[in-house]
Amino acid sequence: xxxxxxxxxxxxxxxxxxxxxxxxxxxxxxxxxxxxxxxxxxxxxxxxxxxxxxxxxxxxxxxxxxxxxxxxxxxxxxxxxxxxxxxxxxxxxxxxxxxxxxxxxxxxxxxxxxxxxxxxxxxxxxxxxxxxxxxxxxxxxxxxxxxxxxxxxxxxxxxxxxxxxxxxxxxxxxxxxxxxxxxxxxxxxxxxxxxxxxxxxxxxxxxxxxxxxxxxxxxxxxxxxxxxxxxxxxxxxxxxxxxxxxxxxxxxxxxxxxxxxxxxxxxxxxxxxxxxxxxxxxxxxxxxxxxxxxxxxxxxxxxxxxxxxxxxxxxxxxxxxxxxxxxxxxxxxxxxxxxxxxxxxxxxxxxxxxxxxxxxxxxxxxx
Amino acid sequence: xxxxxxxxxxxxxxxxxxxxxxxxxxxxxxxxxxxxxxxxxxxxxxxxxxxxxxxxxxxxxxxxxxxxxxxxxxxxxxxxxxxxxxxxxxxxxxxxxxxxxxxxxxxxxxxxxxxxxxxxxxxxxxxxxxxxxxxxxxxxxxxxxxxxxxxxxxxxxxxxxxxxxxxxxxxxxxxxxxxxxxxxxxxxxxxxxxxxxxxxxxxxxxxxxxxxxxxxxxxxxxxxxxxxxxxxxxxxxxxxxxxxxxxxxxxxxxxxxxxxxxxxxxxxxxxxxxxxxxxxxxxxxxxxxxxxxxxxxxxxxxxxxxxxxxxxxxxxxxxxxxxxxxxxxxxxxxxxxxx
Numbered sequence: 001x002x003x004x005x006x007x008x009x010x011x012x013x014x015x016x017x018x019x020x021x022x023x024x025x026x027x028x029x030x031x032x033x034x035x036x037x038x039x040x041x042x043x044x045x046x047x048x049x050x051x052x053x054x055x056x057x058x059x060x061x062x063x064x065x066x067x068x069x070x071x072x073x074x075x076x077x078x079x080x081x082x083x084x085x086x087x088x089x090x091x092x093x094x095x096x097x098x099x100x101x102x103x104x105x106x107x108x109x110x111x112x113x114x115x116x117x118x119x120x121x122x123x124x125x126x127x128x129x130x131x132x133x134x135x136x137x138x139x140x141x142x143x144x145x146x147x148x149x150x151x152x153x154x155x156x157x158x159x160x161x162x163x164x165x166x167x168x169x170x171x172x173x174x175x176x177x178x179x180x181x182x183x184x185x186x187x188x189x190x191x192x193x194x195x196x197x198x199x200x201x202x203x204x205x206x207x208x209x210x211x212x213x214x215x216x217x218x219x220x221x222x223x224x225x226x227x228x229x230x231x232x233x234x235x236x237x238x239x240x241x242x243x244x245x246x247x248x249x250x251x252x253x254x255x256x257x258x259x260x261x262x263x264x265x266x267x268x269x270x271x272x273x274x275x276x277x278x279x280x281x282x283x284x285x286x287x288x289x290x291x292x293x294x295x296x297x298x299x300x301x302x303x304x305x306x307x308x309x310x311x312x313x314x315x316x317x318x319x320x321x322x323x324x325x326x327x328x329x330x331x332x333x334x335x336x337x338x339x340x341x342x343x344x345x346x347x348x349x350x351x352x353x354x355x356x357x358x359x360x361x362x363x364x365x366x367x
Numbered sequence: 368x369x370x371x372x373x374x375x376x377x378x379x380x381x382x383x384x385x386x387x388x389x390x391x392x393x394x395x396x397x398x399x400x401x402x403x404x405x406x407x408x409x410x411x412x413x414x415x416x417x418x419x420x421x422x423x424x425x426x427x428x429x430x431x432x433x434x435x436x437x438x439x440x441x442x443x444x445x446x447x448x449x450x451x452x453x454x455x456x457x458x459x460x461x462x463x464x465x466x467x468x469x470x471x472x473x474x475x476x477x478x479x480x481x482x483x484x485x486x487x488x489x490x491x492x493x494x495x496x497x498x499x500x501x502x503x504x505x506x507x508x509x510x511x512x513x514x515x516x517x518x519x520x521x522x523x524x525x526x527x528x529x530x531x532x533x534x535x536x537x538x539x540x541x542x543x544x545x546x547x548x549x550x551x552x553x554x555x556x557x558x559x560x561x562x563x564x565x566x567x568x569x570x571x572x573x574x575x576x577x578x579x580x581x582x583x584x585x586x587x588x589x590x591x592x593x594x595x596x597x598x599x600x601x602x603x604x605x606x607x608x609x610x611x612x613x614x615x616x617x618x619x620x621x622x623x624x625x626x627x628x629x630x631x632x633x634x635x636x637x638x639x640x641x642x643x644x645x646x647x648x649x650x651x652x653x654x655x656x657x658x659x660x661x662x663x664x665x666x667x668x669x670x671x672x673x674x675x676x677x678x679x680x681x682x683x684x685x686x687x688x689x690x691x692x693x694x695x696x697x698x699x700x701x702x703x704x705x706x
Contacts, residue, residue: 082420090422090448154449157422216455219462230449230464310410310450320418323411326575326683 065327078331079338082321089157089312099160102140109133153231157312165303172239177246202244210237215309242299249291253284286361293354297347394603403445406432407465410450414683424448428469430675431597434613438661443668460600469597487610489596492690494589496566508588512537517559531590551576571684616662619702620671627670
């Protein structure tokens with residue numbers, strides 16, 4: 001639609017005059033807002049300098065306990081001295097290049113897959129990359145072949161574990177959640193019932209319970225001598241849990257697609273799966289990008305719960321480091337802040353990407 | 368009649384299976400086949416089992432596993448560690464996920480009899496105590512009537528505390544805080560008069576969290592018994608024996624003055640006890656189903672009990688031997704005779 005109305009004339013005057021005008025109009029336009037503005041400024045002045053001073057001015061990076069005792073600010077030396085323990089957990093010290101490399105490969109594949117939205121040439125490479133990348137990561141982490149020493153997965157830990165748990169979680173929970181959402185909409189009573197019961201039961205219990213059942217109760221039901229790996233049990237628990245939440249998110253998307261679209265598919269003579277794949281799902285999934293990413297972010301953070309079953313993710317790595325020497329125990333704030341910073345970085349990246357994805361996929365509508 | 372026969376046959380075969388399990392040495396065979404001991408440890412308790420900054424497990428409990436590996440496999444490094452939370456530990460042992468649990472576990476009747484565990488001895492005698500500021504002017508727990516006590520909820524610590532004060536006819540006001548960091552912070556900020564937990568924990572808290580450790584004192588009363596030791600699942604008696612005697616060998620070595628430094632010289636000793644322990648006069652290893660150098664390797668690679676205690680508990684927590692001194696020094700550690 002062409003527009004013929006003119007924009008209102010912009011404010012005149014120098015930039016400083018304009019700034020004062022803006023401040024008056026937005027921050028001091030009534031006595032109540034003036035008080036709020038002054039209080040807010042006072043709060044910032046009161047809170048920010050001491051934190052800044054603690055975290056930067058009076059802090060130390062020297063990785064020794066003596067240096068930390070000598071300063072009144074933050075002891076980043078704790079993080080510095082235990083960085084490898086925090087990042088890699090109890091993975092054998094001399095072999096830690098392996099989880100590092102695995103992490104780089106994993107992040108590389110993820111970034112390439114995400115970028116394929118913008119660069120269609122990458123799209124053909126996405127599947128082969130995962131097909132080659134996952135075995136490569138498994139070989140690096142476990143070893144046992146190609147001259148790499150075998151490392152049990154009870155020794156895995158830190159950031160690689162967090163990334164592996166959440167990536168594998170997403171990769172498997174997504175299709176499972178999709179199937180459950182379709183199952184819940186199905187006209188076949190058996191499939192519908194199974195889906196509904198599954199979703200409601202899993203949503204009805206906290207993740208901590210699922211993990212606890214998987215790690216403490218489940219082995220008791222197995223015949224003697226058969227034990228399923230602890231990490232695998234936790235991973236399956238996370239997948240099952242996330243899938244139930246994703247299923248409900250996807251159902252919201254499916255319900256938002258107008259009925260005419262389903263009918264259009266039918267009238268074209270497409271089979272159920274064809275019309276889902278070509279017509280319904282592309283629309284439904286695009287509609288639910290924000291809640292889907294929301295689920296992913298919350299799953300990413302939930303992986304920290306594996307600490308209750310004796311696995312050390314990134315947060316567990318911080319805990320390990322705090323207990324490595326009682327002298328460090330005092331500096332838990334620094335350790336947790338470091339972990340929080342990494343978590344924030346990753347979660348914020350996910351949020352930004354989802355915003356970008358929405359914009360990118362909506363190009364068709366804006367035309 | 369027929370029914371009875373079947374039942375009897377069934378009962379016999381069950382008994383046969385049970386007997387079979389008891390003598391097959393299934394755990395030992397499994398360990399030999401895979402080439403390492405799978406050891407359940409604490410997720411992080413300085414001095415007992417904690418990862419150092421290189422991610423290597425260290426501690427008094429860890430050394431028990433290393434000793435067993437040295438005796439059975441010849442190398443103390445052939446141990447894989449599975450960190451365990453308190454809730455998981457017994458299931459993991461029962462399901463065979465771990466071969467040995469060495470995770471500051473209190474030896475009690477119900478655990479021994481009901482949970483299907485066999486304890487291999489006591490490697491640390493702990494007990495609940497009280498930490499107070501010197502300024503409070505208290506020298507005995509019996510003077511604590513009416514005190515405010517910082518304690519973590521949901522632990523036996525809390526129950527023992529209530530029991531003790533009730534038995535003594537005293538009153539107290541609990542300050543219950545979930546997180547150990549916050550509990551101790553509250554105590555050192557003066558929010559309560561007393562902090563209570565296991566004595567080893569008190570010592571480490573005083574050492575690491577107190578603004579000035581000399582301003583605080585641990586009262587002499589210990590109000591509960593917490594004998595901590597390694598445990599294995601019932602069913603492989605030979606394995607249980609090996610664990611028990613590996614621990615005993617560490618204590619016996621200390622009693623005999625054999626250390627990791629002098630163990631090679633000690634092989635030439637004329638003392639028959641030392642000769643038996645180090646395999647100079649054979650028989651001990653054969654009885655346990657390992658070679659005769661088993662205890663030599665334990666002492667050489669891991670050290671005797673005193674060395675392990677000093678390198679871990681004293682070094683990390685600043686704790687003296689106390690109850691864990693040898694019986695000859697007035698403590699409770701008493702090695703059963705290796706003969």
